Amino acid sequence: MGGALLTDLYELKMAASYLRHGMTDQATFSLFTRKLPPGRGFLVTAGLADCLDFLESLSFNRDDLAYLAEVERFPPETLEAFKRLRFTGEVWAIPEGHVVYAGEPLLEVTAPIAEAQLVETVLLNHMTFQTSVATKAARCVLAADGADLIDFAFRRTQGIDAAMAVARATAIAGFSATSNVEAARRYGLRAVGTMAHSYIEAFPDERAAFETFALDHPGKTTFLVDTYDTVTGVRTAIEVTRRLRLPGTVGVRLDSGDLGELARQSRQSLDASGLRDAHIIVSGGLDEYAIATLVAQNAPIDAYAVGTKVGVAADAPYLDSAYKLVEYGNRPVMKLSAGKVTAPGKKQVFRGSHADIVGLRSEKPPLGHVPLLVPVMREGRRLSPAEPLTEVSKRCTTDLARLPELARALHEPAPPPVHHSPLLIELRTQVQAALAGRPGSHNGTKDRAAKDQIP
DSSP states (O other), rough: OOTTSSSOHHHHHHHHHHHHOOSSSSEEEEEEEESTTTTOSSSEEHHHHHHHHHHHHEOOOHHHHHHHHHTTTOOHHHHHHHHHOOOOOOOEEOOOTTTOOHHHHSSSEEEEEHHHTTTTHHHHHHHHHHHHHHHHHHHHHHTTOOEEEEEEOGGGGSSSSHHHHHHHHHHHHHHEESSSSHHHHTTOOOOOOOOHHHHHTTSSSSSHHHHHHHHHSSSSEEEOOOOSSSHHHHHHHHHHHHHOOSSSEEEEESSSSSSHHHHHHHHHHHHHHOTTTTTEESSSSOOOHHHHHHTTTOOSSSEEEEOHHHHHTTOOOOOOOOEEEEEETTEOOOOOOOOOOOSSSOOEEOSSOOOEEEEEESHHHHHHHHEEEEEEETTTTSSSSOHHHHHHHHHHHHHHHOOOOOHHHHSSOOOOEEOOOOOHHHHHHOOOOOEEESSSOTHHHHHHHHOOOOO
């Protein structure tokens, strides 16, 4: 239990004010991405499972309340209200693994406004980071053209919690394994590992290192062959494999140099020695662009071990995500700030074969479209156990296969259009007109808002 201080201070101040003034009506907040990062034609949604875990356990413990009393000077009546606070609301969400686009709600939270407000920071953190990583990983999967991918990011992620999230997000995208042992245990993934250059350097020579490792780990032997000279290292790995008659499938890992050319030379040597089943794994600063280049060269590579650039989503490390109030007390609301206009009301995303439509949750699906947002939590409790990652990954694989070519392109991708339904447009127009007539509204607000792209 706990976690309520995992938030920005202004969330606590707003929640305290709501509670102090008896503002307990239901509020709906929508979490979405305003626009896709440069170089992205789609996103893969991830992070929902951690969001639901957080919501189920939300509370203020004794130490939390003591800190707020002593350091932040919250009054006793507010602390008492916080002490009783739990998340009691509902969540609708697009299930993890789906391909999504800008302007589409990834999830919507409906709860008494203090509860719904307080959880903003954590929900944005989980969804933004994990969706960024899952998207980068999915692009690697598309580039790899059927080869296996392995998560090697643990040592380069920005924190241990991030490493766990990366292992999970890459599994959603279709990676087959991870080097992160704890993540493998927690999420039911396959853990893999070879050896480091330090291991080989610790022995008198490469052959002694290979022999010792192979004897200690028979049946699970992959030789790192580029500590000194890659061609010689492959030859030594072949000699050790044949002399010890190692069981199972062996492999060699290439971590530097011209990976495409070295993979071809390695394949020729392995095949010539009768080790046609031996795997070739490559690593070293890989991302979807490097993988696509190797695939285009027809490099005989069986698996790509991808670390840093996926683990930090290097070329698009954040999303322009937002969590905005769209309804309070059955009153649709919207933001009219220039460039950040929002659409009012509870939403639904309707997926079609050529375009998505964002509409109101109360609408029937347009012909040929299916709704994506589903209820996942009511009265603060999950409606079902967390999905197995294998099912989430299958969903991602299906959606990636359906992606238009322009959206999946690595360079200058173009996402399919996302439209608003006539009913949502009508509601937006009505709310804008009502807001434009209120005291304090800028005379040009209505016209300016109409020109803004409204997610």
